[in-house]
Amino acid sequence: MALADIAAQVGLSTTPCWRRIQNLEKSGVIRARVALLDAAKVNVGVTVFVRIRTNRHDLEWLGQFARAVADIPEIVEVYRMSGEIDYVLKVVVPDIASYDAIYKRLIGAVPMMDVSSNFAMEEIKLTTALPLAYA
DSSP: OOHHHHHHHHTOOHHHHHHHHHHHHHTTSSOOOOOOOOTGGGTOOEEEEEEEEOSOOSHHHHHHHHHHHHTOTTEEEEEEOSSSOOEEEEEEESSHHHHHHHHHHHHHHSOOSEEEEEEOSOOOOOOOOOOGGGO
16 A cells, blocks of 8 residues: 555655554554565466374474474475364465375374365455554
């Protein structure tokens, strides 16, 4: 969004608005500025959600797992969960064969008790916006 548009929405002129944005960046509230790409247009239109269970819950395993997922660029999100599933990964790939290669790379890198995958059929909502009513 252009600075002038942001300033108009928050009721400021551009100079004080720019200063506030810079302060938000310095304080870490704004972590980064990014361009949002169309996944299909960059040939990663298949989204896979991977659920992982492990029988190892120690720092050595977690470090090995963290390094493994960090080294695979197709894994774009990783969450440690509560409940029966230990980790959930979001993977973006061009096709099922590409996911299979990622799967084999992952299971070869770190021991896991169970890995299950679900392919997204339709993207109904995708946003990077955070709800700011709680800020």
